[in-house]
Amino acid sequence: MWYRAKFLYKGEITEGCINAFGTIVEIRKECRPDLDLSNEGLLLPASIDMHVHLRDWEQAYKETVVTGTSEAVYGGVGTVIEMPNTVPPVRDYDTAVSRLTHLDRYARTDFSLFAGVPKDRNEAERMASLPIAGFKVFPEDLESFHVVAGSEKLKVLHPEVALANSSFRNMRAYWMELASLYLVHGRVHVTHSTSLDTIRLAKSLGFTADFTMHHMLVEGERDCLSKVNPPIRDAVQRRKLLLAFYEADLVASDHAPHAKEEKAMPYELCPPGIAGVSFTTPFVFSLVFKDVLTLDRALDLLVRNPAKVLGVMYGKIEEGYPSNFVVIARESWRYSTRFSKVTQTPFDLYPLEARVNYTIVRGKVVYDGEDVYPVKGLNPFARAVRVKSLTEA
Ligand SMILES: [Zn+2]
Secondary structure: OEEEEEEEEOOEEEEEEEEEOOEEEEEEOOOOOOEEOOOOOEEEEOEEEEEEOOOEOOEOOOOOHHHHHHHHHHOOEEEEEEOOOOOOOOOOHHHHHHHHHHHHHHOOOEEEEEEEOOOOHHHHHHHHOOOOOEEEEOHHHHHHOHHHHOOOOEEEEOOOOOHHHHOOHHHOOOHHHHHHHHHOOOOEEEOOOOOHHHHHHHHHOOOEEEEOOHHHHOOOOOOOOOOOOOOOOOHHHHHHHHHHHHHOOEEOOOEOOOOHHHHOOOOOOOOOOEOOOOOHHHHHHHHHHOOOOOHHHHHHHHHHHHHHHHOOOOOOOOOOOEOOEEEEEEEEEEOOOOOOOOOOOOOOOOEEEEEEEEEEEOOEEEEOOOOEOOOOOOOOOOHHHHHHHHHHO
């Protein structure tokens, strides 16, 4: 499939042609394109979202792999890494195998998952042989961190001590977040940091860190819609998070969908979570169009650093790299979800300056500005995919 487009090539924006299958086969100046995207915007590597919950299985009423990844491509995301707190949870080898199979069948983006901490080291070792991205460490897992500590796989930390889970929400302080970082070691990535201090501490300990758009933008926890874990912090912490755009390694959405009826429950009972997988990329590119961020920094946050942290090959438009692209145009519009089962988020009607006109996964158009198509994503951790990338290159 030949695409003509304006794209970032070796540090310069050029117009040319890309021959895209699973990976980029050839780049050259002229061609007779199958699809001409040169007037649709700037073609860039599609984003990687390292923190999503796609639900499905017993929680298919909240979201499914199909609806969640459809929402992702609407937001310019070409790869999602899923968290293990599904029902049933992914905390053993057999469940990990069936989840990977399920994702392989239904994901419209490239995909993998972070497995939960299993019961013992043997099981952790067996699971590490699967094409997972690593392990997710929830606050309640900190006591059994030793089970995965020896694994070479990446450990993603939900940074809060277990005490946070049993605290009243207004007592759920950010020191509980900082404290948890001292309880882990090795190859650790700290996710959804709610404060700049967490990011700085993570970096000083040799870890990597991300933050979400909602912890910066949402004006306090006011209702079920804005209820999320860890909680949205006070105005000072939120403003300081602006600096995270320059200091954190990457951004993630923590896309956490719930049913409308669940979010309509009384505040004390409603489940925490915001479903923003499609918001992050257009928001970050809006900052580029407003001259708040450079294009390079935006690509670092959205795709290059996630690839680096995960240890997978994404983020460049060069022969041999995956053909996962987003076409971004400058356009004023107001955000809403579109393909997710969640129709209400705190970002509704947020004014954006960047729009995703196309998303391409593995060389095929998966979103064309109107519809989402059933393109099949690949697991970059699967050996077959890695070998194929090498031979195609
Ligand atoms: Zn999460």
